[in-house]
Amino acid sequence: MNILFLLGKFPSVGGVETVTAILANEFSARGHAVHVVSFEQVTETPTPALDDRVTLHRLSYPVSSRANRDGLRDILASSHIDVIINQWCLPFHVTRLCRKAMKGLPCRLLAVHHNAPDCNARLEGLRMRMARTGNPVNRAFLRLLLKGCSMATGASLRYVYAHSDRYILLSDSFHQAFRNITGLKDTGKLLTIPNPITVENPEFRYDPALKKKEVLFVGRLEPNQKRVSRVLETWALLEPRFPDWTLRLVGDGPEKRSLQEFCAEHRLKHVSFEGFQNPAPYYEQASLLLLASEYEGLPLAMV
Structure with a gap:
């Protein structure tokens, strides 16, 4: 099988990047052809180190550019990609880019949500500002902003869910939160795959x-x-x-x-x-x- 991981930053230091490297190495070791596509490269080398057989590709910002669409399509077609694993399923325009690039090609799209569905940096930033302000007018304004951003997040999640073949969450407990924020009742495409252990230390012992x-x-x-x-x-x-x-x-x-x-x-x-x-x-x-x-x-x- 030919597998492509798509994410915002790689190589980079972070949880999503670490999980991507571990899964890419494991799939490669099992005989699959693995590719990693990113829009930004923060560090020179991945951590953990990538298998030499894993191929890295670079796109650039803005995400939705025609150059990215054409570049991603070339990778999908020339490498005969069977599955795209979208590690950056929010915002929705990453999924839209994938759908445009894979149009007419026989590959599947998996979305992986690496956080709680009803929490993200923008929503939490507004909640933090609300907690700090004592002005009732500012609080009311921030409450409206929070409601609007929550609705926008739900709409974005609905788009990604509708345009992905499977939508993967890290825990069964997130399924209801996903349904609550999206308003979806039929969520048969949801799957749960927890994060792996990311530290190799076979000699570890609790003493x-x-x-x-x-x-x-x-x-x-x-x-x-x-x-x-x-x-x-x-x-x-x-x-x-x-x-x-x-x-x-x-x-x-x-x-x-x-x-x-x-x-x-x-x-x-x-x-x-x-x-x-x-x-x-x-x-x-x-x-x-x-x-x-x-x-x-x-x-x-x-x-």
Whole structure:
């Protein structure tokens, strides 16, 4: 079988990108021809490393350009692609691009939703602004915006569902949330496929003797979804009471500088920013894993 993954950023550091690399390698190892198409390349090399047999292709922004449509169609036709796995099923115009490119070609389109269907960065950003404002007029305006964005999200999801052969969610518990936000009653195309384990560490063992007085956070350092600021705000209350414990943050992202400034302002001495690392050794020695996300699909850190 000839399989093509389509996503926004690749190579890049993130959950969707990590899952894509692992699945691409597994399909390749099983004898399938695998291609990965992305619109933006943030890093030079994927993590984990890709099988040499996996072929990378580059498109560009804007997503809906004729050049992208023609370029994607050339890849689909010349590589005889059987299945497109759309890892970027929102916004809807990615699906529209796929449908235009595959017109008349014998391939199927699978949409994969990597988050909770009723939560996304735009909706959560509006909820955060509502929580911060004390002005009743602003609150009413933001409430209207939130309702409008929720309706737009539902419409976008309905389009993707209607124009995909299967729609994949990460958990059975998301099926009802999907029906609620889309208003769809017939959802026979929904499937559940959980995220895989993404850390290869066959020698891992749970041994209490290895455990240290460490609290661990693993993930992107960003404010909208992961809410790492909550982790540090909690730690600021705990560190004076437990001076022999350490908080380790494994990951990187746009909020790193502000989080470091928070530590300096509150004179936190037992916080370690580890950067992007293989988290397996940290899991072995940490006593607690602390996640404070506002919303998730199925956190790779937890799996």
